[in-house]
Amino acid sequence: MPKFFNSKSKQLEGDIDGYLDRVTTAGLIFHEGVKAYVIGKKDKFERNFKEISVLESDADNIRRDIKHKLYTYMLIPESRGDVLGLLETLDDIVDICEKVLEQFSIETPDIPEFLESDFIELAELSSKTVEEVVKAARAFFREIGMVSNYVNKVHFYEHEADDVEEHLKRNAFNSKEIESFSQKVHMRYFAEKIAAVSDVAESVAERLSVYAIKRRI
Secondary structure, eight states, X not given: OXXXXXXXXXXXXXXXXXXXXXXXXXXXXXXXXXXXXXXXXHHHHHHHHHHHHHHHHHHHHHHHHHHHHHHHTTOSTTTHHHHHHHHHHHHHHHHHHHHHHHHHHHHOOOOOGGGHHHXXXXXXXXXXXXXXXXXXHHHHHHOGGGHHHHHHHHHHHHHHHHHHHHHHHHHHHHOSSOOOHHHHHHHHHHHHHHHHHHHHHHHHHHHHHHHHHHHHO
C-alpha cells in the first residue's frame, strides 16, 4: 500500500500529528481535572479547566488550517473527505472533555467519599479510550494494519467504563449516606457525562475501522 503522505504533503503530516497530540492531551487533562476535583484540589482543577479551554481553541485553529490546506493545495484528494471526517469526529472528543470539566466548574457537585474512587476510575478509563483512538488514528496514516488492534482496545476500555458507570450509579441510588434524591440524580448525571467521553471515542474508532477498510480496497 502506498504511503499516505508524499513529499508535497509533509507539512500537512506535521499539522495532523500536532492535532492528534492535542487530542491526546485533552484526554489527559480531562482525567487529571476530574481527579483533582474529586479529591478536593479545587485550584488544580481550575487550572486544568483553563488549560483544556485554551487547548480546545488551539485544536480548532489547527483543524481549520488543515482543512484550508487540503482544499487550497489539493493535497491527498483521494482521501480528503475521510481525513476531514476523522478530524471533525476527533474534535468532538476535545469538545466533550472540555464540556465535562466546565459542568464540574459550574455545578460544583458534592461527591461523597465512598464514590470518589469510582469517579476517578471512570475518568481514567474514558481517558484511556481517547489515548487508544488517537493511536488508531496515527496508525491509519502510517501503519494501517494496526488500526484494528487499537480499535479493539477502545472497545475494551469503553466496556469497562460502562461497567464502572453502572456500578457508580447503583451505589449512589442504593446509598443511605446520600439522603437527597436530587444529589443521587446529580451523581448519575456526572457519571453519564464522564462516561460519554468513552462513547464518543468509540464512535470515532468505529468510523476509523470503516476508513481503514476503504483504504485497503
